[in-house]
Amino acid sequence: MNLHLHDDKIKFLEIKANHIRESIIRALVRAGSGHTAGPLGMADIFSYLYFHGLRHDPKNPGWPDRDRLVLSNGHICPVLYSAMAHSGYFEVSEFETTLRKFGSIFQGHPHRDFLPAVESSSGPLGSGLSKATGMALAERIDHGKSSSKFFFCLMSDGELDAGNSWEGALLAGKEKLHNLIAIIDRNNIQIDGFTEDILPLEPLADKWKAFGWHVQQIDGHNFSDIHSAIGEAQAVFDAPSVIIARTIPGKGVKEFERKVEWHGKSPNKEEAAMALKELRTLGGKITSEHE
Amino acid sequence: MLIKSQKISPKFFTEKVEMLPVRKGFGEGLLIAGESDERIVGLCADLTESTQMHLFRNKFPHRFVQIGVAEQNLATVASGMSAMGKIPFISSYAMFSPGRNWEQIRTTICYNNRPVKIAGSHAGVSVGPDGGTHQAIEDIAIMRVLPRMVVIVPCDSIQARKATIALAKTDLPTYLRLAREKTAVLTTDKSPFKIGKAEILWEGKKPKVAIIACGPMVVNALLAAKELMKKKIEVIVVNNHTIKPLDEKTIIAVAKKTGRVITIEEHQRAGGMGSSIAELLAEKFPVPMEIMGVQDRFGQSGTPDELIEYYGLGVNSIIEKVQKIIAR
Numbered sequence: 001m002n003l004h005l006h007d008d009k010i011k012f013l014e015i016k017a018n019h020i021r022e023s024i025i026r027a028l029v030r031a032g033s034g035h036t037a038g039p040l041g042m043a044d045i046f047s048y049l050y051f052h053g054l055r056h057d058p059k060n061p062g063w064p065d066r067d068r069l070v071l072s073n074g075h076i077c078p079v080l081y082s083a084m085a086h087s088g089y090f091e092v093s094e095f096e097t098t099l100r101k102f103g104s105i106f107q108g109h110p111h112r113d114f115l116p117a118v119e120s121s122s123g124p125l126g127s128g129l130s131k132a133t134g135m136a137l138a139e140r141i142d143h144g145k146s147s148s149k150f151f152f153c154l155m156s157d158g159e160l161d162a163g164n165s166w167e168g169a170l171l172a173g174k175e176k177l178h179n180l181i182a183i184i185d186r187n188n189i190q191i192d193g194f195t196e197d198i199l200p201l202e203p204l205a206d207k208w209k210a211f212g213w214h215v216q217q218i219d220g221h222n223f224s225d226i227h228s229a230i231g232e233a234q235a236v237f238d239a240p241s242v243i244i245a246r247t248i249p250g251k252g253v254k255e256f257e258r259k260v261e262w263h264g265k266s267p268n269k270e271e272a273a274m275a276l277k278e279l280r281t282l283g284g285k286i287t288s289e290h291e
Numbered sequence: 292m293l294i295k296s297q298k299i300s301p302k303f304f305t306e307k308v309e310m311l312p313v314r315k316g317f318g319e320g321l322l323i324a325g326e327s328d329e330r331i332v333g334l335c336a337d338l339t340e341s342t343q344m345h346l347f348r349n350k351f352p353h354r355f356v357q358i359g360v361a362e363q364n365l366a367t368v369a370s371g372m373s374a375m376g377k378i379p380f381i382s383s384y385a386m387f388s389p390g391r392n393w394e395q396i397r398t399t400i401c402y403n404n405r406p407v408k409i410a411g412s413h414a415g416v417s418v419g420p421d422g423g424t425h426q427a428i429e430d431i432a433i434m435r436v437l438p439r440m441v442v443i444v445p446c447d448s449i450q451a452r453k454a455t456i457a458l459a460k461t462d463l464p465t466y467l468r469l470a471r472e473k474t475a476v477l478t479t480d481k482s483p484f485k486i487g488k489a490e491i492l493w494e495g496k497k498p499k500v501a502i503i504a505c506g507p508m509v510v511n512a513l514l515a516a517k518e519l520m521k522k523k524i525e526v527i528v529v530n531n532h533t534i535k536p537l538d539e540k541t542i543i544a545v546a547k548k549t550g551r552v553i554t555i556e557e558h559q560r561a562g563g564m565g566s567s568i569a570e571l572l573a574e575k576f577p578v579p580m581e582i583m584g585v586q587d588r589f590g591q592s593g594t595p596d597e598l599i600e601y602y603g604l605g606v607n608s609i610i611e612k613v614q615k616i617i618a619r
Contacts, residue, residue, distance in 0.1 A: 068374075070371075111402070112403060112404065113404065119374065120374070120399075120403065121398065121402050121403045122398070123398065124394055124395075124398050126363075127363070127367040127370075127395055127398065127399050130363070130364050130367030130368045130370075130371065130399075131367050131368070131370050131371035131374065131399060132371060133368055133371060134367065134368035134369060134370060134371020134372040134373075134374070134375075134379075135371040135372065135374055135375050136371075137356060137368065137371070137372060138332070138371070138372040138374075138375035138376070138377045139375060141332065141353060141354060141377070142375075163363065164363040164364060164367060164395065167359075167361040167363055167364035168364055168367065168368070170359070170361070170364075171356075171358065171359070171361070171364060171368065
């Protein structure tokens with residue numbers, strides 16, 4: 001992968017991230033419930049993956065040679081749905097109008113029965129890394145170490161409280177699964193408060209190193225950082241990689257940023273209107289082009 | 292009388308009866324299934340010989356994953372492997388898998404619709420000296436409530452081998468419950484076995500009670516039937532190895548024929564095989580019923596025979612229960 005990300009590409013990814021965020025807000029306000037902070041905080045990384053980093057084909061979701069993306073913390077699925085919709089898997093309007101509603105393909109937490117294009121039905125925390133580990137192990141049995149497929153596991157920091165997460169980390173480290181890349185949304189919040197108050201995770205990078213992982217820490221809102229970290233992770237051959245992405249929960253809407261209370265609730269109409277205006281004008285830096 | 296088409300071992304009612312652990316049949320079956328289907332992989336949580344998965348590991352080391360003592364990982368890694376087209380068999384003691392990893396089985400296997408095959412060994416109080424922590428007597432209940440899950444409890448080693456081979460060919464998540472101890476081998480290579488088909492092994496003339504059993508309790512049910520015949524009490528004995536999907540047709544037929552049903556299993560009375568039959572008969576053909584199982588207690592150390600007697604699952608207990616239900 002080219003280590004340098006062109007400025008035009010960065011601008012393109014930023015615009016896509018903004019579209020992803022706008023749709024998240026529109027969908028959440030109609031849904032009337034759901035998580036806001038996590039999806040907004042991860043919009044840049046999802047924009048990068050779905051519009052640049054991930055090898056996939058939205059018109060052929062079952063393409064056998066695709067990279068696999070396992071969303072472990074299923075509760076941030078609005079960002080997954082939004083990125084998938086904007087990259088062409090399904091209609092953006094359907095996501096924005098039916099999230100969490102009866103009969104919708106966009107269940108409150110992802111479910112393959114309703115939406116086969118998602119790689120994994122998830123919700124209960126702590127099991128995604130093991131699923132991605134299993135996928136990478138199966139790939140190694142079939143294609144050995146020369147496989148060029150990558151297995152991304154998107155996970156939260158809060159779910160590192162769960163023992164299952166570390167069971168997966170131990171096994172992947174033992175098996176030196178070079179094509180496994182975990183990306184941790186290090187936003188420092190979980191439902192009951194700040195992660196370091198609930199159950200401290202630091203020194204987090206040292207923990208992963210001790211488990212045999214290649215560790216990088218990045219700014220999760222900087223596309224050049226995201227790009228070079230994933231490029232480096234893909235070049236590592238003797239270990240699985242973890243990217244600890246420091247993100248701001250609620251990123252893009254000042255009133256939501258860094259506020260624990262926005263972890264698990266959705267905006268009302270006024271809050272959504274305010275958030276959309278702020279997103280459209282990039283916080284007042286530009287004039288809104290549309291309502 | 293034994294039903295001829297069941298091809299029960301001629302040694303069964305003799306002193307020469309062969310004794311083999313049920314789990315051994317799983318190990319043999321997995322090896323056979325693995326030879327004919329490259330997609331089959333084996334995962335074990337540090338109990339490879341104990342669950343007999345070592346036969347598969349020795350033959351196919353590159354298709355075996357040692358998970359370590361991490362049963363939640365056992366289930367979730369298997370889910371991931373099946374997402375890539377593998378057919379994973381996972382083994383441990385039933386107390387730990389599906390005991391410890393139930394939510395992972397529910398979400399990452401059943402809810403995700405991944406055809407992972409769970410083998411839980413050391414089920415029932417007959418585990419013996421290890422004591423109550425290692426005697427799974429709740430596993431049927433927690434597995435049969437899961438949508439999509441197939442639940443099989445083979446009666447002996449040969450049936451366990453056939454069940455393993457058959458389960459490998461299904462595209463559903465499955466649970467295979469295995470006993471640790473040497474168990475009388477009553478079926479033969481020629482005995483019929485089909486997932487979802489209960490087998491009538493014994494039927495007297497004008498039978499008054501149907502005894503429906505699973506696992507090694509089928510042995511006790513047959514021994515009881517023979518003793519009862521001497522007392523001129525005729526019964527039917529059903530080997531109900533498939534608890535889900537239940538063979539409703541056969542079970543309703545024997546309930547109609549006898550008018551009385553006794554179930555027996557090495558499991559809590561609550562939620563097990565007997566409960567599943569009670570659910571069926573309560574709706575479709577209610578008859579007087581007795582559910583034999585462990586009565587809301589934990590297991591303990593002892594010899595298998597001592598424990599089976601203590602928990603009221605021995606041959607004499609069945610005979611008493613048959614006499615009781617006829618007198619009801």
